[in-house]
Amino acid sequence: MSILVMKFGGTSVANVDRIARAAKRVAVEVAKGHDVIVIVSAMAGETNKLVGFVQDTSPLYDAREYDAVTSSGENVTAGLMALRLQEMDIPARSWQGWQVPVMTTSAHGSARIEAIPTDNILRKFREGMKVAVVAGFQGISPEGRVTTLGRGGSDTTAVAFAAAFDAVRCDIYTDVDGVYTTDPRICEKARKLDRIAFEEMLELASLGAKVLQTRSVELAMRYKVKLRVLSSFEEQTDEAGTLVCDEEDIMESNAVAGVAYSRDEAKMTLTSVPDRPGIAAAIFGPLAEAGVNVDMIVQNISEHGRTDMTFSCPNDQVLRAEKALGEAKARGDIGFEELVTDQGVAKVSVVGIGMRSHAGVAAQMFKALAAENVNIKVITTSEIKISVLIDRKYMELAVQALHDAFGLEKAA
Amino acid sequence: MSILVMKFGGTSVANVDRIARAAKRVAVEVAKGHDVIVIVSAMAGETNKLVGFVQDTSPLYDAREYDAVTSSGENVTAGLMALRLQEMDIPARSWQGWQVPVMTTSAHGSARIEAIPTDNILRKFREGMKVAVVAGFQGISPEGRVTTLGRGGSDTTAVAFAAAFDAVRCDIYTDVDGVYTTDPRICEKARKLDRIAFEEMLELASLGAKVLQTRSVELAMRYKVKLRVLSSFEEQTDEAGTLVCDEEDIMESNAVAGVAYSRDEAKMTLTSVPDRPGIAAAIFGPLAEAGVNVDMIVQNISEHGRTDMTFSCPNDQVLRAEKALGEAKARGDIGFEELVTDQGVAKVSVVGIGMRSHAGVAAQMFKALAAENVNIKVITTSEIKISVLIDRKYMELAVQALHDAFGLEKAA
Numbered sequence: 021m022s023i024l025v026m027k028f029g030g031t032s033v034a035n036v037d038r039i040a041r042a043a044k045r046v047a048v049e050v051a052k053g054h055d056v057i058v059i060v061s062a063m064a065g066e067t068n069k070l071v072g073f074v075q076d077t078s079p080l081y082d083a084r085e086y087d088a089v090t091s092s093g094e095n096v097t098a099g100l101m102a103l104r105l106q107e108m109d110i111p112a113r114s115w116q117g118w119q120v121p122v123m124t125t126s127a128h129g130s131a132r133i134e135a136i137p138t139d140n141i142l143r144k145f146r147e148g149m150k151v152a153v154v155a156g157f158q159g160i161s162p163e164g165r166v167t168t169l170g171r172g173g174s175d176t177t178a179v180a181f182a183a184a185f186d187a188v189r190c191d192i193y194t195d196v197d198g199v200y201t202t203d204p205r206i207c208e209k210a211r212k213l214d215r216i217a218f219e220e221m222l223e224l225a226s227l228g229a230k231v232l233q234t235r236s237v238e239l240a241m242r243y244k245v246k247l248r249v250l251s252s253f254e255e256q257t258d259e260a261g262t263l264v265c266d267e268e269d270i271m272e273s274n275a276v277a278g279v280a281y282s283r284d285e286a287k288m289t290l291t292s293v294p295d296r297p298g299i300a301a302a303i304f305g306p307l308a309e310a311g312v313n314v315d316m317i318v319q320n321i322s323e324h325g326r327t328d329m330t331f332s333c334p335n336d337q338v339l340r341a342e343k344a345l346g347e348a349k350a351r352g353d354i355g356f357e358e359l360v361t362d363q364g365v366a367k368v369s370v371v372g373i374g375m376r377s378h379a380g381v382a383a384q385m386f387k388a389l390a391a392e393n394v395n396i397k398v399i400t401t402s403e404i405k406i407s408v409l410i411d412r413k414y415m416e417l418a419v420q421a422l423h424d425a426f427g428l429e430k431a432a
Numbered sequence: 433m434s435i436l437v438m439k440f441g442g443t444s445v446a447n448v449d450r451i452a453r454a455a456k457r458v459a460v461e462v463a464k465g466h467d468v469i470v471i472v473s474a475m476a477g478e479t480n481k482l483v484g485f486v487q488d489t490s491p492l493y494d495a496r497e498y499d500a501v502t503s504s505g506e507n508v509t510a511g512l513m514a515l516r517l518q519e520m521d522i523p524a525r526s527w528q529g530w531q532v533p534v535m536t537t538s539a540h541g542s543a544r545i546e547a548i549p550t551d552n553i554l555r556k557f558r559e560g561m562k563v564a565v566v567a568g569f570q571g572i573s574p575e576g577r578v579t580t581l582g583r584g585g586s587d588t589t590a591v592a593f594a595a596a597f598d599a600v601r602c603d604i605y606t607d608v609d610g611v612y613t614t615d616p617r618i619c620e621k622a623r624k625l626d627r628i629a630f631e632e633m634l635e636l637a638s639l640g641a642k643v644l645q646t647r648s649v650e651l652a653m654r655y656k657v658k659l660r661v662l663s664s665f666e667e668q669t670d671e672a673g674t675l676v677c678d679e680e681d682i683m684e685s686n687a688v689a690g691v692a693y694s695r696d697e698a699k700m701t702l703t704s705v706p707d708r709p710g711i712a713a714a715i716f717g718p719l720a721e722a723g724v725n726v727d728m729i730v731q732n733i734s735e736h737g738r739t740d741m742t743f744s745c746p747n748d749q750v751l752r753a754e755k756a757l758g759e760a761k762a763r764g765d766i767g768f769e770e771l772v773t774d775q776g777v778a779k780v781s782v783v784g785i786g787m788r789s790h791a792g793v794a795a796q797m798f799k800a801l802a803a804e805n806v807n808i809k810v811i812t813t814s815e816i817k818i819s820v821l822i823d824r825k826y827m828e829l830a831v832q833a834l835h836d837a838f839g840l841e842k843a844a
Binding site for chain 2: 092119
């Protein structure tokens with residue numbers, strides 16, 4: 021028995037016609053001899069509508085009830101997909117999260133999958149069922165309440181099922197035909213990648229590429245799930261889309277696999293901070309407590325025992341950050357002269373496992389930006405990623421320049 | 433601990449504002465010291481939308497998937513109602529059918545409730561919860577699949593909970609302010625009844641009055657649940673609406689409590705049927721198998737060993753009836769000369785437990801119709817009901833004439 025997991029996102033099941041089209045894709049895989057587990061999202065827009073109801077009803081909502089409400093859209097598409105498959109004479113049935121059961125933590129709104137018992141679905145496969153349709157995004161807590169996995173959580177459901185059932189592959193059907201070297205809306209030379217390494221996909225996902233939920237990539241990497249991203253709107257072959265896979269499965273690669281960007285960043289600088297041990301903890305502790313996601317951090321060289329401390333965070337967390345730092349100053353926990361906020365910045369990053377073996381990627385990046393007169397405000401690096409903070413108005417220019425500089429329009 | 437069950441129908445929870453209004457009604461009852469079980473329908477229109485999706489996807493749908501899809505609307509309103517109550521500082525949580533669990537038969541699409549374990553919800557009440565919000569219309573089969581109770585099934589959920597928890601009363605909030613002597617849209621003299629006997633309500637519900645699901649009234653009668661129908665759109669007192677109760681709780685009553693009608697009836701006559709034992713079974717057996725709901729049946733006096741057989745059924749079942757009878761004739765199971773179908777008829781009924789003690793109700797009814805020159809085509813009677821089939825064009829006239837003839841505009 022070879023099990024294939026296929027996941028269809030919200031635009032791929034947006035209405036009855038699209039569900040029929042997705043069912044045809046499933047039928048192709050069934051005809052190849054696979055037993056198929058289909059994971060479905062809610063119809064596009066449905067979850068947003070439900071979230072709106074919750075927020076209108078109770079601004080500070082009980083996350084358990086939020087989950088009970090927002091998980092309902094997936095039940096609809098799961099049932100409809102099973103019906104459509106039956107209509108094509110393919111034995112199929114739907115499962116809601118609690119029926120599998122998809123056992124999760126109690127962290128409502130962003131629960132983690134802890135276990136997926138396989139016996140129930142495997143028995144049905146043995147009895148002749150060809151497709152198990154499972155409502156994505158949802159699970160059940162140890163207390164028996166409905167949980168959800170966070171936005172984009174159906175990707176994680178799909179990968180978790182692929183891992184639990186030891187699937188040959190996990191195909192993520194979406195409205196794009198794969199993972200690109202960068203966003204084609206910004207750079208027309210953007211090229212679809214045939215393969216990308218888990219590590220690269222993970223960086224790209226967390227840097228703002230919206231193709232896959234970050235957690236689903238982590239999970240795929242840990243359990244070695246072959247993950248494929250492809251379009252539900254095109255005829256597909258076994259080679260279509262982008263395969264997210266182990267580094268070893270990629271023959272040759274460019275130094276840089278892709279360019280990512282994040283538009284809504286803010287840069288905040290605390291000037292003239294006393295340069296003493298523990299000052300970083302004194303600043304970033306209160307920020308963490310206030311729920312500010314600090315991203316890049318730079319500390320200037322100290323002069324006369326004082327220094328400047330700069331960090332970036334999402335634009336919509338600036339008010340929260342200012343409040344937390346103001347209160348810390350009032351309490352006397354930290355001393356600084358000024359808090360300078362710049363809400364007109366963007367982050368541009370290059371990502372690639374090839375960086376480990378190719379020297380000079382950073383230098384090449386800075387040179388390309390300098391050639392376009394783009395001023396770099398903050399730099400951070402990791403083993404396979406270099407990010408810079410720049411003025412937002414140069415963002416598209418920077419993405420295009422870097423795409424050219426690293427020759428991403430051509431395969432390695 | 434005194435438990436009150438309150439049920440809110442689709443128009444009463446049609447949007448976030450109406451849910452807030454319904455929650456205020458619940459708060460009033462909580463303030464009186466009740467522990468409250470709230471049963472909610474889906475937002476008005478939502479279930480129809482889901483049924484449409486199912487029919488578009490699979491005309492001959494698997495009822496198990498139909499149930500999985502159509503039950504989802506109630507989960508949304510249950511969660512939102514719980515959130516709204518929490519927002520008003522009333523401890524509340526939602527239950528989906530499988531969480532209670534509402535245990536039903538496996539008759540998907542029209543399942544019957546078999547048991548409602550109370551320990552789970554009672555424990556929460558003891559722990560300080562004030563309101564349990566339960567998704568109506570749904571349950572769980574012995575196989576662990578989601579079931580639904582048929583259209584209007586949330587009424588039945590409400591009565592079943594009232595019976596299981598020995599509730600002081602079951603209040604059904606809807607878009608009308610009670611049960612009327614007849615449909616106010618047809619007869620402007622229609623009067624709201626303060627009380628009506630279970631038996632009368634049962635007849636009215638099965639004769640076409642859409643206020644309550646028939647099954648919910650049966651259940652209330654069997655378990656002596658005090659059932660009240662009232663409007664969610666008006667300020668309410670303990671005496672508002674209509675109380676559906678035991679005959680003994682009604683002091684005095686008119687001979688006739690109400691006039692019901694059903695517009696979409698058809699009359700079918702088989703002419704010159706051989707009058708032999710077993711002929712009725714030979715005719716109505718195939719009709720039952722074909723799913724035709726035969727209502728009234730009249731057999732003419734026999735002449736020369738042959739007779740005419742007339743029956744009525746819903747208009748949209750005529751084709752099915754014609755097919756079943758044609759096939760039975762072709763098989764030689766029944767012999768008849770002609771099958772005459774009249775799709776232009778309506779049924780008008782008068783209902784009242786007072787008929788048992790008031791003589792001459794039938795005569796009075798026929799006289800009133802004769803005075804308006806309304807020709808009666810078929811008559812059936814029961815202990816507390818008289819129904820006639822008439823030309824549809826006289827239906828409204830007949831309802832008004834009967835309402836006048838039995839003086840229904842005035843209380844007894």
